[in-house]
Amino acid sequence: MPQSFPVHSFEPSSRLVSNCLSNPLSKKGAIYIHIPFCIQKCIYCDFYSKTDLSLIPDYITTLVKEIKKRSESQNNINTIYFGGGTPSLLSIGQVDLLLHTIKDTFSIASNAEISFEINPGTVDLKYLEKLRNIGINRLSIGVQSFNDDKLKFLKRIHSADDALRAIDHARKARFINISFDLIYGLPCETKSMWLKDLEKAVTMEPAHLSCYMLTIEPLTALDKKVTTGTITPLDNTFMTLLFKHTAKVLNNFGFDHYEISSFAKNRSTRSKHNSQYWNMTPYFGFGAAAHSYDGKKRAWNHKSIKNYMKDINSGRLPVEGSEILDLKQKKLETIMLRLRTLEGIDIKKYKSQFNINFKEEFKDIIKSVQDNAFGCLSHDSFALNLEGKIRLDNIIEIFAKKIL
Ligand code: SF4
Numbered sequence: 157m158p159q160s161f162p163v164h165s166f167e168p169s170s171r172l173v174s175n176c177l178s179n180p181l182s183k184k185g186a187i188y189i190h191i192p193f194c195i196q197k198c199i200y201c202d203f204y205s206k207t208d209l210s211l212i213p214d215y216i217t218t219l220v221k222e223i224k225k226r227s228e229s230q231n232n233i234n235t236i237y238f239g240g241g242t243p244s245l246l247s248i249g250q251v252d253l254l255l256h257t258i259k260d261t262f263s264i265a266s267n268a269e270i271s272f273e274i275n276p277g278t279v280d281l282k283y284l285e286k287l288r289n290i291g292i293n294r295l296s297i298g299v300q301s302f303n304d305d306k307l308k309f310l311k312r313i314h315s316a317d318d319a320l321r322a323i324d325h326a327r328k329a330r331f332i333n334i335s336f337d338l339i340y341g342l343p344c345e346t347k348s349m350w351l352k353d354l355e356k357a358v359t360m361e362p363a364h365l366s367c368y369m370l371t372i373e374p375l376t377a378l379d380k381k382v383t384t385g386t387i388t389p390l391d392n393t394f395m396t397l398l399f400k401h402t403a404k405v406l407n408n409f410g411f412d413h414y415e416i417s418s419f420a421k422n423r424s425t426r427s428k429h430n431s432q433y434w435n436m437t438p439y440f441g442f443g444a445a446a447h448s449y450d451g452k453k454r455a456w457n458h459k460s461i462k463n464y465m466k467d468i469n470s471g472r473l474p475v476e477g478s479e480i481l482d483l484k485q486k487k488l489e490t491i492m493l494r495l496r497t498l499e500g501i502d503i504k505k506y507k508s509q510f511n512i513n514f515k516e517e518f519k520d521i522i523k524s525v526q527d528n529a530f531g532c533l534s535h536d537s538f539a540l541n542l543e544g545k546i547r548l549d550n551i552i553e554i555f556a557k558k559i560l
Contacts, residue, residue, distance in 0.1 A: 186432045187233050187258060189219065190443030191240040192461060195277070199311040199381075200339075202373035204445035204459050205241040211461060215444075216250045218465045220257045222442050222474065227261040234265040235429035238292075244274040248286040255291055269294055269333075269428040276322035277314030284322075284329035294333040295326050296366075302356040303349065306342055311377070323360050333425060335364035340402065341395050342370055343387045350398055351405065358409045363425035367402050368417050369395060396546055403542055414498045416545055434493045436486075444474075453480050483510070488559050492552050500531070500539025514538065521554055 193212055194205040236258060238251070246254075251272070258264065271294040272287060284295075299319040301307050307315060314322075326334055336357055340350045357365060372379050372389060381387045390398075403413050411419035412426070415434060420426040432439060441448045444464040447456045455478035458464040467474035481489065487510055494501045506514040515522065515533065522538060525531040530544030530551070544551060 185233065185437035186235045186237070186429055186439035187262065188429075188439060188441045188446055189236070189238045189243075189254060189258075190441065190446040191238060191243040191246060192444050193240065193245050194242045195245070195275075195313050196311065197377070199309070199377045200370055200373065202376050203241065206461060209245060212245065212250070214465060215461060216246070216253065218468045219254060219443055221468050223254070223257045223261055225468070225473065226440065226442070231262055232265060233258075233262050233268060235269045235432060236264070236271070237429045238272045239296075240273055242275045242278060243272055244278040244283070248283065248290065251287065251292070252290045271296055271427070271429055273298060274322065274326075275314065276319040277312070279322055279325065281325040281328055284325050284331065288329045288331060293331075294335070295331045296335045296337065297322055297326065299323075299336040299357065300339045301353050303353055306339075306345070306349075306353070309342055310339065320360075323362075333363050335366060335427065336360070336362045338365060338367045339370050340367060340398055341390050343389055345390065345398075347398065347401060351401070354402065354405050358406070358411075363421050364427060365406065365411065365419045366417050366427075367406075367419065369399060399546065400542060412498070413542075416496045416548070434497050436490055436493060453478055455479075484559050486510075488552075488556055491555050491559075495540050495548060495551065496545070498539065500537045503536055503538065518555065518558065521551075521558065524554075525551065 190204070192203075192205045193209055193215075194201075194207060195209075196207060197205070236255075238254075243251070255270070270292050272292045273296045274284075275298050287295075297319070298312075299322075300310060300312055302316045302319060304316050323334070323336075338353060338357055340353070354367075370378075370389075372382050378387075382389055406419045407413060411421060412423070413419055414426050415430070418427060418430065436449070436451075438449055438451045441457065444457055444461045445459045447454060449455075455475050457474045458467065458476045463476075464474045490506070490509065491501060501514060503514050506512075515538075522533050525540070525544060526533060528543075529541070530547060531538065531540040540548065540551065
């Protein structure tokens with residue numbers, strides 16, 4: 157089995173999408189709202205966002221129309237996620253309007269997880285208190301680092317002090333379920349620099365941490381710097397070391413490494429929203445560039461805010477494209493997503509979904525993974541260990557060759 161690999165982080169903002177009209181009776185599990193605005197573009201970011209904030213009011217009006225247009229009575233939403241972009245650029249009134257529209261249009265579980273991404277450079281105590289009061293119950297804070305040099309390199313708009321203040325304010329505003337996003341593997345980053353960041357994060361006692369390896373996404377400012385030779389990225393071997401180190405340190409601090417980039421203090425503080433993606437639960441995505449999945453079809457909205465608003469305001473759904481997942485694609489996606497997780501593939505569930513025994517179907521691959529000590533087959537499941545997760549891309553490739 158090849159040894160080299162890229163470890164990919166799950167990017168909640170590549171955040172999934174669909175138009176769902178093909179299967180009106182399907183039950184929907186999640187709602188994602190994309191807020192594609194940022195004060196400035198971070199060097200590494202390829203999420204769809206614009207810096208023209210004057211568009212926000214019209215965008216919110218359009219979002220409300222889209223949510224109402226795609227309403228379905230037969231659904232049971234148990235997670236709502238405001239991502240971006242920078243949702244914390246919205247006024248409380250705008251967030252409240254979106255939440256009310258969702259609640260008036262869909263059936264929302266009374267204990268629904270309602271997450272909201274905040275950029276530490278955009279919030280104060282009052283804002284967070286109001287967010288809590290209107291029903292947001294989980295915060296995802298884009299800390300990225302507690303090191304100002306790292307933040308400057310990444311072109312973040314905030315400092316380490318801003319992040320510490322935002323965390324303090326979040327607690328004062330009575331948020332308990334708080335997650336931090338952290339980034340590691342910057343050019344010139346040493347093991348001790350990352351360890352310091354990680355330890356600082358742990359001392360702030362978050363319920364959840366998402367630790368993303370810096371990846372060079374095509375056409376970003378970072379990509380340009382790498383292509384022109386201005387900076388040299390860390391090599392794969394060192395990145396692997398940092399990845400292993402992250403898992404080890406957080407494990408020692410009592411975090412559960414339940415997905416490649418995700419660590420939770422306990423089972424109840426895992427991201428319920430992202431877990432639905434990893435379970436291939438249907439979801440609605442609202443807003444420009446948002447994706448949806450109805451259990452059969454994946455669809456994606458226009459990336460361009462202009463085209464998105466034009467379609468909605470002309471009475472059309474703002475769908476740019478869609479694809480029906482055939483059985484092979486569904487199988488591969490299920491395996492791909494489940495192998496990211498601690499629990500891996502549920503053998504019984506796989507049989508009920510695809511009417512075939514996973515152990516029989518992939519006997520050779522399972523044997524090879526086990527012989528190399530990259531994972532383990534039990535009576536109920538097949539999961540990769542840390543060494544296996546490091547080689548996830550290679551292992552998926554082998555599954556893909558067999559399935560497709
Ligand atoms: S704030 Fe977030 S979404 Fe906006 S540019 Fe930076 S990383 Fe991308």
